Structures are given as structure tokens and as C-alpha cells.
Amino acid sequence: MNETPRTLYWLALSLVGLVIAIYILFPIFWLFLASFKTQAELAALPISFWPEAPTLDAYKALFSPTHQKGQLLDWPRLIGNSFFIAISSTILVVFFGTLAGYAFARLHFPGRDLILGGLLISRMFQGAALLLPTYRLMSMIGLQDSPIGLVLLYSAFGLPFATWIIASSLREIPRELEESAMMDGASRLQSMALVVLPLATPALITAAMWHFVGAWSEFAFASILLESNENKTVTIGLASFVELFTLEFQFVGAAATIVALPIMLVFFFGQRYFTRGLLAGAVKG
């Protein structure tokens, strides 16, 4: 066997991948580095790449709420709001998505496949088209300036896709496993909790990650619905930072890093569930 062409091919592919990665990641990395620089260093020429005297000043400023240019920027509060909204709606979405997904995967009812396909199609609507009607709706029920309102809204938006992911993965789990559990004395709920859900963990985690990241980084609906400062989320804070600090870029860098951190952590810890083949050995093989 001549390995050279394959090695070359592999090398070329890796190189292309690397270039793309750098192209995408460089601005983000630049922003990250900027968060450790002083204002003077940022303004100086020639531009330095690595911070000369790395400092956490920007982060400290972020966490000591002060009036800056007429705005109260209470970052601990923003982060708290964002976590509350993202986590609550993730819990709701995974809980109801699991129940609905199970029904789609296991029960027979008229129009089942049509509705399941419809769930996927509902994702193709542009969110922007829904901005105004949503605003009207939320004001009508008095939830327009409330984190609870966003929790409900994000859950409603996220549920179809989560249901779809979970239903698809539950369909892969052999029915005999549940039948076997029921012969062994389990009720339907027990067979779901003890046999199906442990096997569906990768799908549940995938759905949860997907939703958390989406809810954490949502901007459009949050920005039109949330008015008072104490209700705002990190994405709104970050957007106002970009406007506020055109020169003091270290603040923007620090805020962006803080906002990106949960998402990176989620992927770092959740990644292995994407590929986990728990089902191996369930059947035949």
C-alpha cells in the first residue's frame, strides 16, 4: 500500500480546515485578548497582539456596578437574568419535549407523522416576522417586560425542535426493550424512566444544549420585550456596550468573553454525548 497520497490528502484537508478555523476564530480571539489590555495599549500604535501588561481591570469594572455614561450596567444582574431565563426554559423544553417526543415515538394517533413533520417546518419561519405580533400578545397578557414572559416565549419556540430531536432518538430505541420491561413488571411510566430515558440521555443532553445556547444568546425578542434595566439579559448588555464604548474596547472584550463562556463550557462538557453509542449491544450484533 502506498500511503503517501492519503497522507498528502489528509494534510491538505487539515490545512484548509485550519485556515477556516483561524478566519472564524481570530476576531473572537482578538476580542478576548483585548479584554486584558489597558485603554492606552489599545489606542497605541503599532497595534500589539499579546497584552503587554495583562490586567483584569475591565472585568473588575464589569462586576462593580457603576453609572457609566448615564447607564446603570449591572452585569451580575444581567448574567443572573440570562441564566434564569435560559435554564428555566431549558428545563421546560426538555421536560415537555420528552413527554411529547415519547408520544410521537410510541403512541399511535391520527396525523402523528404529519404533526411531527410540521414541528420541523415550524422552525423555518423567520423569527423577525413574529416580533410585532409577539410584542402585542405579551403586552396583552402583561408579560412584556418580564423574564417569565421570555421563559415562556423561548420554551414555545424551542419545544418543536426539541420534541423532534427527542422523538427521533426514541424511535431508534427498540420497542422490545420496553415490552421486556413491561413483562418484567414495569408500568409504562417506569419503563420510560428506567429503560428509555437512560438510553435517550445523549438526545436529551443534545436537546438541552441546543436550547440553552439558543436561549442564552437570543437578542431580538429580548431587546423589544425587556424595557427596565433590572430585567435585561447579557445579550442586551453586550449590544449596549458596543454602542457605549467605541474607544474603551477592553470593556466590550471583557463582556463578550463573559457572555461566550457559558456556551463554551456547555459544548466542552456536552460534546461527548453527541457521539456516545449507548445502544450498542441492545439488539443482535
Place this chain on the structure above:
Amino acid sequence: MGSVALRNIRKSYGAVEVLHGIDLDIADGEFTVLVGPSGCGKSTLLRSIAGLETISNGEIALDGAVINKLQPKERNIAMVFQNYALYPHMNVAKNMAFSLRLAKQPKDEIDRKVRDAAEILDLAPLLDRYPRQLSGGQRQRVAMGRAIVRDPEVFLFDEPLSNLDAKLRVQMRAEIKELHQRLKTTTIYVTHDQIEAMTMADKIVVMRGGHVEQIGSPLELYDRPASVFVAGFIGSPAMNFLPAAATGGTLVTKSSVSVGKAPAGVDEGRSVIAGFRPEDLRLADSGMPAKVVVVEPTGAETQLMLRMADGDIVFTTRDRISVGPGDTVHLQIEPGKLHCFDAETEAAIRQDAAGQ
């Protein structure tokens, strides 16, 4: 105790009826095999007994009590699935203990039962393994272990050996039979392999197209098949069939070959199907003429494919014979081994073909 009685079981999927009224009695401790071609409703019947399918009509009774309405978990019946259905996220011990844990049995009781079952099934060294770390035969044994720890009234098996290779199948066949002799639990076993049915069963139920074709012990079915279908299904190689008519007291084929004496009860001129097993033929100086097509010696016996004017037949003999392709031989049917079926209904004409 675990006697099972099925009365007029019917099952429809939508407008299609797949079980057309099954009646069956299974005594406590009996090993009953449901056998029949693919799609005849064996699994459906078994799953109905398990409670995994709701029947459209009829009555299922366990020890005299009707259990139609009971959930699977309330029936005290254990089932071994074709693809084993082991819980992939539990090790062997947990798989076997699952039902006992659900029943909230005390921990030491569970441990003892799992250990006993593992001992019986040779699984003791494998208790910590996960299903994906086991061979097919080992998985099969775990599936059985999961059933026996419960000490149920009835075991159901749905083609449990069909995923194993031929050699392992023979070995597991013997193990299941031995297990049954030891535990004496009523067992209903589905297969479409007639050898499995013959070797394991106390009672065979031959099914066809959602009906019961015949019920009997293996040798009853072999000796006195009730129809062409059963006659062709039970026994290997399969029984030979030739269309014939009763003429002057003998059965004569279309090309005027005399097959043998017409059994009593076959009226002159009646069209019948004459059946005879390959092993019930012997070479003779006169008799049915047939040309040798293929000779297949297997050592213990030799199988010949022969061509007659009325069709091809198979002949097996334990004698060493010296004939080759192209030779013409003459065959006679052993006395009393000629089976006779009505040409229309294909039902056996009962005058006693076995000559008892």
C-alpha cells in the same frame, strides 16, 4: 401451576384479521411449540398471551382465570424475545435483577435469586459485564436468566435461537430443553424450524394463515399428519406427494404408475394426493420406476433425487447403494406408510395410514 387455555382467539390489525379463532389447551408444565411458516401469526398469538397485544375476540385463561384484561405485568408470564431485548445500560446482574427490583423484593433475596439463576445458566463469571460485551449465546442465556429469576407461571419464547449460528443453536436447544426438564415451567415456544419443534416439544401446534392446522405430539404429527400442509412441514426431507386416483383398489398416478393399495374409505375413482416420506421408500425389483437425477451421500445415509413421470421425489436410505445419475430404479413404499389426502381439501383421509 401454569395451565393455559385459549378460546376462539381472534386478532385484527385494522380491517385485516390475522388470527381467525385459535383454540388451544396447554397443561401445566407442558412444553408447547408453535410452528408454522413466516407470517402465520405465531408471534401475534404469543404476544397476545403475554398481554403485549390486545385481542379482538376470545378468552385467554391462566389456571382457569381469564386474564384478557390484565396488563402484561399482572400476568406472571415471562418472555424471551428473539433479539434478547437486554437493557444495554445495565450489566448482567442488573438485567436479571430488574423484575425483582420492580417487585421490591429484599436485597439479599434478589442477590440469591440472581446468583442461583447465574449458576444454572453458567453466567456467574459474567455478572458484571454489559450486554455489548457478550457473545450471542451469552446474551441468549442472560435473556433466559432474566425470565427464570422471576419464577413465572409461564415462559414464552419467540424464536429465541434464530440469531445464533447452526452449531450454537443445537447446543442452546439442548440447554433450553434441559432447563425445562429441571424447572418444569409451562413453556410456549415459537419457531419456524420444524427440527426445533420436533426435538423440543411435548406438544406441537402447527399454524397456517392464522388457523391451527393440527395439534399433537411430535410423533403423532409425523405419523398421522392431518393435512398435506402438516405432512409437508413436519419431517426432513419433506414428504413426497403425487396426485393419484383410486382405480380397481389401487392408487394410480396420471401416468399409470401404481403407488400402492388404495386405503379403505377411498371410493373408486376418487382423486387423492398420495404422500410418502423419503425414508419410507425402499428399492425393489418392481414398483414405481424413477430415474436418478442426483445422488447425495452424507455418510450415515444417502439421499437421492429421483424423477418420475408424475414429478420429482426424494428417497433416503441408510444402505450403501451403487446407482448413479441416469440409472432407473424401482421403488416400493413400506407397508402402511402410504398417506392419502383428499385432492380438493388436502385433508388426510383417515382410515389409518399409519396402519396401526
